[in-house]
Amino acid sequence: MRRVPRTLSQSSTSGGFLSVLTCLAILVILYSQISMWVSPVYKRRTVVHRDSDDDHVNIDMNITFLKAHCDDIYFKIHDQFSRQTHDATNHVYRQSVGSGCRMHMVYELKRITGEFIFTSKDNLTDMSHTIENAVVGDRHRYANTKAFHALKGVKLRDIGSSTHDYVLKLLETEFVDMMHDETANPYQYTFSYRPHILHSKKDGTAPSVPVHYIRFRYAWSPLKVEYIAEYNSMYDVVTNSIAYCGGLFTTVGVLHRAYMGGSAFIKDNMYKKL
Ligand SMILES: *[C@@H]1O[C@H](CO)[C@@H](O)[C@H](O)[C@H]1NC(C)=O
Ligand SMILES: *[C@@H]1O[C@H](CO)[C@@H](O)[C@H](O)[C@H]1NC(C)=O
Secondary structure, X not given: OOOOOHHHHHHHHHHHHHHHHHHHHHHHHHHHHHHHHHOOEEEEEEEEOOOOOOOEEEEEEEEEEOOOOHHHEEEEEEEOOOOOOEEOHHHEEEEEEOOEEEEEEEEEEEOOOEEEEEXXXXXXXXXXXXXXXXXXXXXXXXXXXXXXXXXOOOEEOOOOOXXXXXXXXXXXXXXXXXXXXXXXXXXXXXXXXXXXOOOOOOOOOOOOOOOOEEEEEEEEEEEEEEEEEEOOOHHHHHHHHHHHHHHHHHHHHHHHHHHHHHHHHHHHHHHHHO
16 A cells, blocks of 8 residues: 655645635734734824814813711812802702712813812811712713723712812823714823811911812823724725735745745655664
8 A cells, every 4th residue: 555655745734734724814814914904003193282263172070978967068160261260059959868979070171271179168078089080071882991090989078178279281182983974072181189288376276268179280281192993994804804915825824835845845854864
């Protein structure tokens, strides 16, 4: 019985293995091309924000005061262009929860430096609070990282009658999807926080303060990060797939032949030596 020459049988096993790998690679290529057709890839770029007349940005925040009655807390707002702090308590939905108060604040901030303040009526109110969430600007399904809700879950319990400052730095982020004619402008932000600890006066008496407050100062970055959705067209899917698969076949063929040639060469030389 004639035996199949060794190199030939070896060639067909390694060839079979390579075909399976190549088929898998083709499936991966097709999958990635088709998924870029169905859902977009976002290209990022940073631009300078251009001011427009109507630069109002929505802020939506839920904050719960743990030990303060709803009637004891006002909401005030003040920005660079307005002379005085104005009371915006009617922009806040207040709801008593146990011995505390949950506040849902929805407000349109002007895109200028300013501050909004939760302030007590007297200097006896305990300002301990937890922030459930705070979102600035639009919502978008990709705006889901911590940077878009940095204040979420911040808890300041047992702070008693002290006063606190948060400083927010806001960065506009724009998601543009021309195919579906959608744009959304959620804001990323960072915050820092500083308590005001009141030191006793020299004669040992406590300093007198009329009210307690939680103040949020905010500032806007002049930059804007844009994410532009890019889709593959059907034509891209077909041509890219053909190009990638063709390239893959050629490369695999060349490598396989090189490998077979190389191993045959080594074996021949080894047999010659023996
Ligand atoms: C705050 O709570 C209200 C419901 O009480 C909800 O509709 C809103 O989305 C919440 N805001 C945030 C920023 O989670
Ligand atoms: C609280 O306010 C009152 C006046 O409204 C003042 O007499 C008192 O000293 C203040 N107490 C503290 C601890 O600041």
